[in-house]
Amino acid sequence: MSPKIIAIESSCDDTAVAVINNGKILANVVSSQTIHKQYGGIVPELASRDHIQNILPVVEEAVERSGIALSELDAVAFTRGPGLIGSLLVGAAFAKSLSLALNIPLIEVNHMVAHVLAHFIDDPKPEFPFICLTVSGGHTQLILVRDHLDMEIVGQTRDDAAGEAFDKSAKLLGLEYPGGPLIDKYAAQGDPYSFEFPEPDIGGLDFSFSGLKTSILRTVQKMKKEDPDSIDNNLEDLSASIQHVIVTILLKKMTTAGKKFDVDQFAIAGGVSANSGLRSRFEALGKERGWKTFIPKFEYCTDNAAMIAITAHYKYKASQFASLDTKPSARLKFEA
Numbered sequence: 001m002s003p004k005i006i007a008i009e010s011s012c013d014d015t016a017v018a019v020i021n022n023g024k025i026l027a028n029v030v031s032s033q034t035i036h037k038q039y040g041g042i043v044p045e046l047a048s049r050d051h052i053q054n055i056l057p058v059v060e061e062a063v064e065r066s067g068i069a070l071s072e073l074d075a076v077a078f079t080r081g082p083g084l085i086g087s088l089l090v091g092a093a094f095a096k097s098l099s100l101a102l103n104i105p106l107i108e109v110n111h112m113v114a115h116v117l118a119h120f121i122d123d124p125k126p127e128f129p130f131i132c133l134t135v136s137g138g139h140t141q142l143i144l145v146r147d148h149l150d151m152e153i154v155g156q157t158r159d160d161a162a163g164e165a166f167d168k169s170a171k172l173l174g175l176e177y178p179g180g181p182l183i184d185k186y187a188a189q190g191d192p193y194s195f196e197f198p199e200p201d202i203g204g205l206d207f208s209f210s211g212l213k214t215s216i217l218r219t220v221q222k223m224k225k226e227d228p229d230s231i232d233n234n235l236e237d238l239s240a241s242i243q244h245v246i247v248t249i250l251l252k253k254m255t256t257a258g259k260k261f262d263v264d265q266f267a268i269a270g271g272v273s274a275n276s277g278l279r280s281r282f283e284a285l286g287k288e289r290g291w292k293t294f295i296p297k298f299e300y301c302t303d304n305a306a307m308i309a310i311t312a313h314y315k316y317k318a319s320q321f322a323s324l325d326t327k328p329s330a331r332l333k334f335e336a
């Protein structure tokens with residue numbers, strides 16, 4: 001059995017399509033929307049409209065690049081959620097139409113499970129069980145992964161996601177949306193110990209970033225009052241200090257989770273796993289503690305359809321198909 005599957009991802013502001021053959025990615029196309037920049041955040045209505053415009057050309061490009069004919073496909077997969085409902089509906093409706101037209105089964109994929117399974121696209125792959133820290137614009141989760149389709153959230157954020165913490169801090173520094181990559185860029189030139197921001201005081205494996213946001217806001221307001229140019233003049237040091245505290249918070253909880261579940265394999269996933277500070281400190285921590293660490297390729301960190309395709313591959317093998325009336329869900333429950 002070597003399933004050939006087309007996978008569609010449209011949960012947020014990227015229209016993405018991938019084709020996979022027996023677990024090997026043959027095409028992985030992403031069209032990222034740029035229209036939201038001018039609004040300082042994603043405008044859901046505009047995102048849905050853009051998906052409608054992009055979806056057919058992106059599907060056509062992915063199919064062409066894969067070298068596989070539509071008639072050879074064995075299944076069509078789509079992101080069911082979580083995400084923006086208007087965006088999800090576009091991908092779901094397209095996938096269902098394709099499934100009907102080609103008379104092939106439909107597979108629904110949870111976007112957060114797919115971020116974890118992005119680690120099974122290329123070698124080396126983690127062994128079970130492992131802990132995956134999934135950090136994106138909408139989520140911050142510690143996941144205990146027992147098998148491809150058997151995983152559980154053991155810790156998550158109580159307020160902002162790590163990506164939001166980056167983006168909101170960047171906004172306070174006057175940077176464009178999405179500010180995460182910009183903080184990363186400026187941080188490379190700054191001193192991470194020049195400003196001190198507090199770590200939240202919550203036990204267990206949950207995260208909280210709202211106190212940090214308030215503390216950064218206060219610092220920025222105070223600095224601006226003393227000197228209106230002080231933020232620009234300290235952009236590198238501020239970015240480095242903000243990045244440092246966010247990464248410290250993430251890695252401390254990950255370490256606690258590892259101890260609790262007696263795990264020595266760790267992975268990071270999601271858009272924030274593209275952060276160079278997180279990547280390098282995660283690797284260093286792994287070396288220090290003798291962990292096996294797994295970091296996805298950049299293209300598989302942020303939203304993409306290859307991760308939807310690999311998840312669909314495992315679901316196909318487990319005969320987990322969806323009916324045509326499966327509804328997309330903005331707050332889809334984490335289940336795998």
Ligand code: KG4
Pocket residue numbers: 012135136137138139162163164166167178179180181182184270271272273274275276301302303
């Ligand atoms: O997984 P993703 O592409 O989309 C969601 O599902 O949310 O994650 C997007 C998030 C944004 O908050 C963005 O600022 C953040 O990932 N991000 C980064 C970096 N690259 C993307 N944050 C910090 N450093 C980066 N290099």
Ligand code: ZN
Pocket residue numbers: 111115136137270271302303
């Ligand atoms: Zn994502």
